[in-house]
Amino acid sequence: MTLLQNDHISEIHDGKRVIVKKPELLAPAGNLEKLKIAVHYGADAVFIGGQEFGLRSNAGNFSIEEIHEGVKFARKYGARIYVTTNIFAHNENMTGLEAYLRALENAGAAGIIVADPLIIEACKQVAPKLEIHLSTQQSLTNWKAVQYWKEEGLHRVVLARETSAEEIKRMKENVDIEIESFIHGALCIAYSGRCVLSNHMTARDSNRGGCCQSCRWDYDLYAVEDGESKPLFEEGNEAFAMSPKDLKLIESIPKIIELGIDSLKVEGRMKSIHYIATVVSVYRKVIDAYCADPDHFKIKQEWLEELDKCANRETASAYFEGAPGYEQQMFGEHGKQTKYDFVGMVLEYDEETKMVTLQQRNYFKPGDEVEFFGPEIENFTVVIDEVWDEDGESLDAARHPLQIVRFKCGHKLYPHNMMRKEMR
């Protein structure tokens, strides 16, 4: 079998192998602030939801004007914006589609992420400049189906979360199409698009954005014998649960890059800016380090620790490294608290006076040990000395959300650097 895109993953430059096919790092954003943070912290592309035809009706969604502003911002960094239009439409959702797609095209979106052939065909007709990416909602699991979508003219396919590295390899060998694969974030335990638990349990349509995550509830398991129900659990057993640990493929990034996967996707349009900044900046470092010198690459402990600072659930590799066992699910009590609070965003730094101006995002006070991070700096920790408000009044604590405060910091800081505090 001839390799297609795989031919050009790496080259030898001055006796040293380097990766020439660097994958796209694709981040989620639920609003304009998150989009800007994702791009600023190193995402090559951001996916967002518009106000129509997308899932996650609870996520913050973008108006056409906001999409336009997001695109303009992203372009300054050479980043691209994709818009999710991935519902499976019912008849009543079929109107207004063409105007909406034209508006996305005019707003400068690079592409749409779509599951329903209705939207695929409409896009080809009325908004041909938009790339069409097949959503994971189609649960694409084999190379022949990948070939089908290639022949239908799609630019990219997002694979089902159930595909392994071996399976992806064969897709890449057989079909010349961009492949996008999830590397981090929450997972569906069901094949995407094939779960209607929400429809039955809460009359909310999961395939139009109404999913209420019934799969994460606890159930009791029974068997019927001779017409009678018999519990399959005893006193002290945990309830039947289907909750998967979240996906985390940081240690598989080398393999992912060598497979030639085109786009590495982080899940989580509902996640905070602290989460997005942390996850994006860590994967940015890993991808850059590997691509620069793949043969001497080693995962750094500090990257793993950094990624863990925004985690609020346990993590696993799901299907990428082979079929997940029971230990990749969560039974019983499995609350894992985030270890760090996001407490402030840097607005300005005055190098002469060493004064940082910061927007408060969570309670902190003089004497607290805090950590700063951002794309321009190496992480460092400091103990906060005196804190002043905008009028120069000394504060015993920064108590108010979005309050502007100042304090001195010996290390140079940049706007949009973040300050976090370990929780005790």
Place this chain on the structure above:
Amino acid sequence: MKKPELLVTPKSVEHIRALIQAGADAFLIGEQQFGLRLAGEFNIEQITEATKFIHHSGKKVYVAMNAIYHNDRVDRLASYMQKLSEIGVDAIVFGDPAVVMIKRETGIPIPLHWNPETIATNWFQANYWGKRGATRAVLARELSMDEIIEIKENAEVEIQVQVHGMTCMFQSKRPLLGHYFMYEGKAMEVENRKHARNMYLHDKERNSKYPIYEDLNGTHIFSPNDVCMIDELEELLEAEIDAFKIEGVLQSEDYVIAVTKCYRQAIDAYAESPDAYFDIKEELLAKIEEIQPKLRPLDTGFFFKETVY
């Protein structure tokens, strides 16, 4: 009036004989390697035998190839479809576009029925797959009566609707029962689960019972109620829906036979005159209620239910 085809899912070749007597027009069979959530397992020899018998009786046979295929199984699709073509089955039921690709490449002339279950939600998609070889679209069970009728009005392919039985609401690739038993350290149950189809999840808050089982395709969870449209068929008949399906998965052979007889009577009565149907529909419903397993309440699915999002 054009009578809809009455499609059933038999458990065995013997079951097919009884169902033909009961008035079924068409049969969906297959095996879990290729098809999803079948009432019975039919290997190629059994499909051959069943097809001969079904065709001899002037009825139709469709084979389920609607699994979500991973690469390993894609390799086996062409030879399986070739065999089905030699047997002369009337249609292949698919959800994965890989089947469309294999049909194109091999030129196998069997018609396709498009059935991806939950995602078959609008008439555009039905016609889209129609242009790619499907002669029939099987609609998602989460649609309302009005949506179904509007789809039928705009469809260029046949439309099939499930009128009776349970519906799948969840499929995971993961063996969730096995994982639960392994977590609890119950080795016996891990082994036994592969053949057990008698388990359910109890949802205390809703007091609902969801049947659950595992097979080659992963874990399947089903609706807490059985759809029963026996006394609500008028609009579907008036709209000339092309096929009514009775789902027999997780039901007994006798139950499916009895239910098939009721729908046969209902369709024939309506064809005679709507009044003839109105006269017997309550009685037919009562007959089904009488044989209904006590853990399985009847309802009308999403036909008359509003979903939001």
